[in-house]
Amino acid sequence: MGEAGAGAAGHLEVVVFPWLAFGHMLPFLELSKRLAARGHAVAFVSTPRNLARLPPVPPHLSARLRFVSLPLPRVEGLPDGAESTADVPPGEVELLKKAMDGLAAPFTAFLADAVAGGRRPDWIINDFCHHWLPSIAGEHKVPCALFQIVLAGMVAYGGPRWANSTHPRTALEDFTVPPEWFSVSSTVVYNRHEAGWLAGCFRPNASGVSDMERFWQINEQCHIAIYRSCDEIEPGMFALLADLFQKPSIPVGTLPPQHELNDDERTPSDVLQWLNGQPPKSVLYVALGSEATLSVDNLQELALGLELAGVRFVWALRRQGSTNADVGGHGVLPDGFEERTRHCGLVSTGWVPQVKVLAHGAVGAFLTHCGWGSALESFMFGLPLVMLPFVVDQPLVARTMVERGIGIEVARDEGDGSFDKVGVAAAVRRVMVDEERNLFTSRAKKLQEVLADQELQKRYIDDLVDNLWRYKDAA
Template identity: 25%
Template structure:
């Protein structure tokens, strides 16, 4: 479940039916991105099974793909409510989604990252007490630029809402198995009750013919022999980074599934976007997709041995849930600190950028081989399986 706190995304009420029974009604208002709406919809189905009446609110462009995922069973229990934003020359309706824009504003953070920023606000000048969670120099520069830009649009009391008791309870998509010390530190800093709710509710079902073809291809590969490469729905590689990733995958000689995405209005033919002859050279060893892939099914497959990820928190939690080690390639915002957190946990290795923020094909190739082929990967998978098992036990005990 993706919301950080109850008041931003969920509103609950009740109504009495003509028979005198009470139906709990729940309004869900997720962040305007597919990666957030999808887990909310999965939660909505689980709650509908327990008698809740759900209203899921988003923009028409987001709901267009959502409506097809509501089966006849849920038609009367899950209602889609359209949010019509003002139409502006630079913001037509097809842009009323964050999937085509850089992310800013409301974010889904780990407890480690949230406590890092709360410490920054409440104790300026006081170093974060866990040295494993840090930003490199180039990352500090990028974060400073982003914070300076966002401060111009920020309401005067936005910071105080989080740190001064405006929010009393926060639901965070995490677990004490993963972040116990950060949950406790955040609770102490903010005077909030922190409730770890585990990873997003998973829905592995897909009827897409292309997805079935991809999964059949994956089924022909050996156990733990394939790396899944995806950088989320809102982050796009530069041309230079895309070439380095492509050459790194080619040099690694490892099977792969790579999801390549482009910003709205800048779509390209894959052959033009990738290094010349790349698709021919990799042949049946790899699949390159320019659309959404069934990420959960791929991570849940026995042939998948690693996940090259930007380390958005949802992707991190999904990978932990399915026991797949992460090859971290963070870009900005909370992602570098998420990467440091999972490296600290012993379930990831990071592709480290140079002082100019660039990645290099040689390091990418070596890191992939270490995780998929060498003993490093065996250790990571063993540790990840243990944490995944403990996470499931923790959630089962709580229920």
């Protein structure tokens, strides 16, 4: 669109640019599809391999949602062809950020070409790590919005630059208590074995820039902040964020992956076929994401805990970022585990259609690492949670859900975060078997009733669009 073209035509020109992780790219894509469905033009920017791995866009949106491919520069230490966090071990993720910083020049060229061609964007919606992007956008008089796909409470817990200067956190213990400005809860905190991750975000890493510095620079230069959450899940949080960061803080709803439940193109899953033969609400679905950092010992304790609990289960056992163990050959599992649990359990190392599994009538609860995307998917179907969080916002998601009474955490060692089979079995039985099960389930169902309200979710998107129109001339 030209200088005034977007407003005259009644639609916005929006560029979206997520961090190179599928846990970020997929919600950015869901937001893009919702904007395109309302008639707005969206350019989704990423690297060639990542774009090729994204799920297909519905044909009726393809005219308004286009993909822009920027080649990722080579960085010494990164594996050949690595373009996302799924392609690298956890210790090399910071090198991926360094590589992404090399996208500044090609992105500048893309934006300059768009402006010269009469399609100046009305907005660039970017992620937490593009600290170089707002200044590029400012040169072309394009406002930026920061889209946070994590629990909004984590952003408040991290806090703005001024709050951290006024109330510095210098010791590890400082990160295990609510910061001075975090007024919404006294129990949603990091435990000691988790706090090191957050403390590390304040220190420069292999990319040369700390994660908090990236976030602060972006947030300070963006005109609005968007959150994948809503008031029904995090009441009072968005008023706190608006006050802390002194800018509009807009919840956009949960952005459920609408395509997956209606996607009949994939080969029928063995997992779904197995679930078809199980009694209603009898199965525990176990999935810890593709990047969870479990040791072999912890994986074996998890397996033995499932066996000890004596409940039906489906385990989506994916590649573990912290070990080279033969997951594909089940080498990480205890000897004889699959044979002993064959009557009640299924371990799958292939592709598992998570949303369809969570929606299946045989599934009664979800053992999860509490990644925000997975948690939101579970809310869609009113499932109580057994929680085993690790890093990023996962611990705060778990504490938030415990506070709401939707499930419980597996007991952990406070020092190193380890757990044993007894703790796993106890947590699973409380959520799946014991009298508490009905209470956990009823609370989860109440949350489901709210989040399944399609009109409510639509209003969140409509409110975002209204705010994009309202603030688009702020640059």
